[in-house]
Amino acid sequence: KAGVTQTPRYLIKTRGQQVTLSCSPISGHRSVSWYQQTPGQGLQFLFEYFSETQRNKGNFPGRFSGRQFSNSRSEMNVSTLELGDSALYLCASSEASQGAGEQYFGPGTRLTVT
């Protein structure tokens, strides 16, 4: 099976712009989780989608949103970008829910906000 893919791999945006990141899970996986990874804060959970419904949400402002399509592909959107949003954004898919099953991670999207 193909692994989790994320596009784009690298992105440079200007403060105030918005960005959309895409994640394609492993075929058959219905759970998709998103994480933000920064040197200072480590790995932080953004949200999890399962069968097109947001099932868990981390402690991030409303500028961060996501959605999942019927084919389980997921997108994450960040509006009104801030310098502090510069990070590696990781997507992970799972057969079951976020924590009960093994999560398979994509390579991440490196977002730089200038």
Add this chain to the structure above:
Amino acid sequence: AQSVTQLDSQVPVFEEAPVELRCNYSSSVSVYLFWYVQYPNQGLQLLLKYLSGSTLVKGINGFEAEFNKSQTSFHLRKPSVHISDTAEYFCAVSDKSNYQLIWGAGTKLIIKP
């Protein structure tokens, strides 16, 4: 609320020496436990997991971990490290009530030749 503590942010060790990376979690309720590894410029990969059964869990690349319920710990060990083990290691815990993964801050394993 559940929390995970990885006691060391960095662990330097000589090649072929043994290593232990420490992980403690806060709640003693029923949990699932995981160790993930992140190689430079890559996503995370599962090393091993404890769901139930034997408290000694063996994973990939010669790693193993022991679940200690009384000490709420899940330390990762390898008897002899190789330069290719250079990576960041993350401990994660989910409790069986909500299945949300809680992550530790990570431990960078630095292998000295």
